Amino acid sequence: MRLSNSHDDIAANIRTFESYLHGDDAEARQLAMQLLERGSYFVVAELNGAMRFYPSSFVGFRDNSAPKHIGQAGSGVRATTRALEQALHALPFASEKLNGLYQEYARSLGLTNPKAKPPYAKARRFWLTPGNSLQLDLTEFSNAANEHPDFPEGKAAARLHHRFDRRRKPTEAARHDYIQAHGHLFCQVCGFDFEKTYGRPGTDFIEFHHTVAPADLTESYQPKASEYAVVCANCHRMLERHRPWLALPDVKQVLG
Known part of the structure; x- marks a missing residue:
């Protein structure tokens, strides 16, 4: 698979990932939740003040999808890390604050006990995308809003x-x-x-x-x-x- 090499590539994958997290395709949602739970590297999109976390292993491949991701069996993690470093012009970094926000975000999606560190690394690492550098807006993900009229716990709950x-x-x-x-x-x-x-x-x-x-x-x-x-x-x-x-x-x- 080709690697993401621009903000547009990353943003397109984020839209796809959001559709999996909050859509009706149970298998795609399960894949997204597994990647979110097991990931070590995340692109953090700050959308209208809301912090959302996207696994590098998914957003690092251009035009990614659930079938494509399953087909390549999770390979290329190092390659996606390098690709995202170049596309975002930044190195990923560890942050206790972002890790805490990641855990809160994971809980809002239904992961009851997100671990303090990933399974295969000493700490999670993040790329923080300031402002609206990915040209995304929270209104694009209206189906993924964490508010629900009867559920303050969130739409996932x-x-x-x-x-x-x-x-x-x-x-x-x-x-x-x-x-x-x-x-x-x-x-x-x-x-x-x-x-x-x-x-x-x-x-x-x-x-x-x-x-x-x-x-x-x-x-x-x-x-x-x-x-x-x-x-x-x-x-x-x-x-x-x-x-x-x-x-x-x-x-x-x-x-x-």
């Missing part, structure tokens, strides 16, 4: 939480347990009964709210049926707005 809300095996087990205990489905917060209100279309209809706090979730977390609240759509939305996050025994108190 919201996406992960909603994925757990829809996990079929534990939610079906929660549905079964609730019917066994109560005879039929109704919102355990406000008592709304979809079948009683809507007739046949409402039979067996309900939503599930995963009650483990977003900050405690990881991609590999295995949810249990006992962690789900059985709720209507309105109460589900209100539960997601509640802070601190409610554990299952406290769910019914949310409207109190």
